[in-house]
Amino acid sequence: MSIDVISADRGMIRFVLDHLRELDAVEMAACDVDFERMPDQIMRARVFAFCAYDFHDGPHAIWGMIQRRTHVGAGFAFGTDGWGKAATSIVRNIRRFVVPFLLEGDYHRVEALALAHRNDVARFMALIGAQPEAVLRGYGVNGEDFISYRWLADEHRSTRAEDQHTAH
Structure with missing residues (x-):
C-alpha cells in the first residue's frame, strides 16, 4: 500500500468527514463545526489543502491551512481510522513543503487548536515543530x-x- 500526497478537493474532504475517526469527530463537534458546509469553507479559504490518498482505499486524511488574518494562518488536520497509515506521509509533507513555504512566504504565525486531552495531537505537533502555547x-x-x-x-x-551551524 502506498500513500500519495495530493491536493485535496471537495469530494476528498467530504469522504474523510463522512468517515472521521472518533476523536477527530468529538474535537470538531466541540468547535461547533458545520460538517455539511466544511468542504466548501475549506476550499474557499484555503491557502493550501492536501490529502493523504491511497489509490486502493481512498482518502485517509486532510490537512492544510487557511488564512486567519494578514500573515497569520490557521492549520487543520483530520482523518479517518486510516490516519496511522498516512501519518508518515503527512509529517514528511509538512516538513518538506509546508514549513519551507511558511518560512519563505508571508506568514509569520500559524496556530491550531486541539482538545487538551489529545496526547496523539501533542505528539504530532511536536513532530512538525509546533509548540503548545496556552490552555x-x-x-x-x-x-x-x-x-x-x-x-x-x-x-x-x-x-x-542553529542546526546548520552545528552541522558545520
Whole structure:
C-alpha cells in the first residue's frame, strides 16, 4: 500500500468527514463545526489543502491551512481510522513543503487548536515543530478545554540556523 500526497478537493474532504475517526469527530463537534458546509469553507479559504490518498482505499486524511488574518494562518488536520497509515506521509509533507513555504512566504504565525486531552495531537505537533502555547479553559461548546499550538517563523528560522551551524 502506498500513500500519495495530493491536493485535496471537495469530494476528498467530504469522504474523510463522512468517515472521521472518533476523536477527530468529538474535537470538531466541540468547535461547533458545520460538517455539511466544511468542504466548501475549506476550499474557499484555503491557502493550501492536501490529502493523504491511497489509490486502493481512498482518502485517509486532510490537512492544510487557511488564512486567519494578514500573515497569520490557521492549520487543520483530520482523518479517518486510516490516519496511522498516512501519518508518515503527512509529517514528511509538512516538513518538506509546508514549513519551507511558511518560512519563505508571508506568514509569520500559524496556530491550531486541539482538545487538551489529545496526547496523539501533542505528539504530532511536536513532530512538525509546533509548540503548545496556552490552555484555553472552557473553550469548547460544552466547556471542553483546548490547547492552542503555535508555529512561529522566527523560532523556526533560529532553529534552522542553529542546526546548520552545528552541522558545520
